[in-house]
Amino acid sequence: MKYYKTTTKYNCGIDLHTRQMYICVMDLDGNILVHRNIRNNDFGFFLKLVEPYKDDLTVTCESCFVCFWLADACEDAGIKFVLAHAFYVKSIAANKHKNDKEDARELTECLRTSRIPPAYVCPRDLRPARKLLRRRNKYVKNRAELTGHSTCEVMAAGNQPLTISANSKERWREGIRSSFDNPLDSFTAEMELSIVERYDEIIMKMEQRIEKHARDFKQQDYRLLRTAPGIGKILALTILYETIDIKRFPTVKDFISYCRLVCGTNESGGLDPAAGVECDHLFVSRGAGHRTGSNLADTEQEATQAANGSDTKRGSARVAEHGGDASADGAAAVWMRLEADGVRSAAGERC
Structure with a gap:
């Protein structure tokens, strides 16, 4: 696990909530300088409290749905900010006594001793499009759940299963309507x-708005992703807005782990009870992974040749490490395309 290494003399941990935040400021020796609650998340009052330490201060809080306003406010105030990955900050949950005051102190202690596992802070100008893409993904899942339930109800009534595709939605709907005799059913x-029909309308409008406002973001990377079999317009934009900058991932292993295609280990005494448990995928769907993975050799070769001339051995070794898993292959194909474009752009700048 990677940890953020603090470089400032003073460190501040904030236990952030919607209506209040408990702050704790320490120096490098662990002396508590400020430790108090701030109601209504008054950032102006926070700045007054940390004014003596502001020029050499780092602030951290756990990643949560209300953390971005604090990150933006610290950036505007010229204060270093590091977002703590909530899932990996284990020491807080392990405390015998857990409350806001102790959480703020423990966060500060973790920051002071360089034990904060950092999370990525998405640039503020990219968050609206990313939020829209995530909400659209949620609605697609909701629609899929409803269509699956309706299809199961048809089979439960003793009828043949119905199939649905982009070209057969009307037939599927008519099949659903004609499958029940009971008025309540x-x-x-x-x-x-x-x-479902309402979801179709909403999702179509969202996709139109996404393509209108997001298509100018990293156009070259977008075109490269579209060359991968199984990656369409919306999936390509989703990958770009979740990845933001491929340089965040030095190796393909880092990117595949970020996509949640690499499960963690919990080994003790030579045994791992979690072995064989499938990980959740972030944005590379299994279907797209299978289709992309089927042409991975060509993908890897083209991407590597574009970046390094005829040297394809380096990329081949990367792919071989993943044991042929289709979803991991799909993620590797994505990383290689984006990395190749980054290397090519850097080479162009040097020229």
């Missing part, structure tokens, strides 16, 4: 169909 099916 028909009414329930009709209500679910109404929700």
Whole structure:
């Protein structure tokens, strides 16, 4: 695990909530200089409290849905900010006594001793498009759950299973409507169909807005991703807005781990009870992974040749390390395309 190494004389941990934040400021020797609660998240009052230490101060808080305003405020105030990965900050949950005051002190202690596992702070100008992409993904999953439930209800009524595709939605809906004799069952099916149709309308509008506002972001990377089999317009933009900068991942292993395609280990006495448990995928779907992985040799060769001339051995070794897993292969293909474009751009700048 990677940890942030503090470089400032003073460090501040904040236990952040929607209506209050508990702050703790320490020096490098562990002496507590400020330790108090701030109601209504008054950042102006926070600046007054840390004014004597502001010029040599680092602030941290756990990653949560309300953390970005604090990151932006610290950036505007010229204060270093590091976002702590909430899942990996284990020491707070391990405390015998857990409250806001202790959480703030422990966060500061972790920062002072360079034990903060950092999370990435997405640039503020890219967050709206990323949020829209994530919300669209949520709605697609909700729609899939409803269509799956409707199809199961048809089979539960003793009918043949129905299939749905982009070209057969109307036939699928008519099949759902004609599958029930009981008026209440028909009414329930009709209500679910109404929700599915509404989701279709909303998702289409969201995709149109996404393509309008996001298509100018990293156009070269976007075009490279679209060359991978199984990666369409929205998936390519999702990958770009979740990755932001491929240089964040020095190796393909780092990128595949970020995509949650590498499970952690919990070994003790030579045994790992979590072995064989499948990891959650971040944005590289298994279907796209299978299609992308099938052409991975060509993908790797083209990307590596573009970056390094005829040297393809380096990329081949990377792919071989993943044991042929299709989703990992798909993520590796993505990384190689983006890395190749980055190397090519850097070479162009040097010329």
